[in-house]
Amino acid sequence: VVEEGLLSATDLGTGIVSPGPRRYFQFMVEFESEDFDAATGVGGLAFEAITPPFAEELLAEIAPRTVQLGAKTRFVYAVLNKSRAGQARGFDQLHIDTPLRVEQLGRLEIRLPDGAVNEADFSGVSLEGLPVRQGDFSVIEVDDAGFTISFPRIVEENAVLKVEFDNAVLRFGTIFTGQGLDSESGSVVGQEVVAGNAADLQEDGVEDGDLQPLGVSKIGNLSVAVPIARDLLTNARAEPPVFSPNGDGINDRAQLNYDITNIASPTPLTIKIYDLAGRLVRRLYDADDISGRYAHAWDGKNGAGELVSPGHYLFTIELEAGTGNEREVGLVSVVY
Secondary structure (H helix, E strand, O other): OOOHHHHOOOOOOOOOOOOOOOOOOOOOOOOOOOOOOOOOOOOOOOOOOOOOOOOOEEEEEEEOOEOOOOOOEEEEEEEEEEOOOOOOOOEEEEEEEOOOOOOOEEEEEEEOOOOOEEEEEOOOOOOOOOOEEEOOEEEEEEEOOEEEEEEEEEOOOOOEEEEEEEEOOOOOOEEOOEEEEOOOOOOOOOEEOEEEOOOOHHHHOOOOOOOOOOOOEOOOOOEEEOOOOOOOEEEEEEEOOEEOOOOOOOOOOEEEEEEEOOOOOOEEEEEEEEEOOOOEEEEEEEEEEOOEEEEEEEOOEOOOOOEOOOEEEEEEEEEEEOOEEEEEEEEEEEOO
16 A cells, blocks of 8 residues: 555656657556565556646657767757647646756747747856746756756647757767646646657758658657767866865866767766876776766775875776777876
8 A cells, every 4th residue: 555645746756758648548567576575566556647738739849850979069949839729728838858968058939820929048148046037938947867948838829939959969869858848737747749840940040851741740850860989988088187186175176077979778887096007096986877978076085085196197987888898098187
């Protein structure tokens, strides 16, 4: 038996990513146990639904859909509101899932069917200290997996929302999913967008190769391709390359950065620090990573928690991929 409070907790459960709104969906519960004598069961099951939905359908696309691996790119994300008068309540927030943390947004625009445009430009606006507001638009949340914006409620059929933001792609076929949200509903449940031809993005200066009519769904329009890289571990570096861990709060740590590309499942990765004689100073990190951009701080201490002597140190980052191990080596210096 599960307490009712647990079923209503907003920080538990998982989102349903099936295209919606739909009258029916199918799901499966899988149980795993390493204990042969263990018994499992479902103590409680609850679903939270949007009634009525925000729209009959939220059609979305992203462009460009082919970019360079790991390169910062200005993307345009468009959402077309497909709804019937009196049958949908509209939405006033949008969450976009991203592979890396978004550090810069550009222009946000709502274009209504009658040609009226409401827009705001966040170019050069810091995303520290949220929410950040420009006109009728706000950036209300940013984390390592996506961001959320708010705007005047969209209820009109064929209204288009466009969002510009900078990001990078480290894995082929990365999908930029999104959810429409309603700030007045009191619910954390969003309506998933559906990939399709939402707008003519050529008008925004990006390549848009859609041949089908506007408003038609198309698998792949939220997917971004990158060249298949031979190197799965790239861009290993120390920032800053010289640091002084003397406790004054200035350059007390060095961030050891790296990118992992085209790795879909967790893969073992270790970071070790050596002196120039090849002696192990510290095993800094040992865990499983997937494609992404990572940074781990070294505070200038050895494995025993003691500050190291000033000098040059080597750091190695090693990825144990299924195709073989890959290793990057860098230099970081300690001064006092």
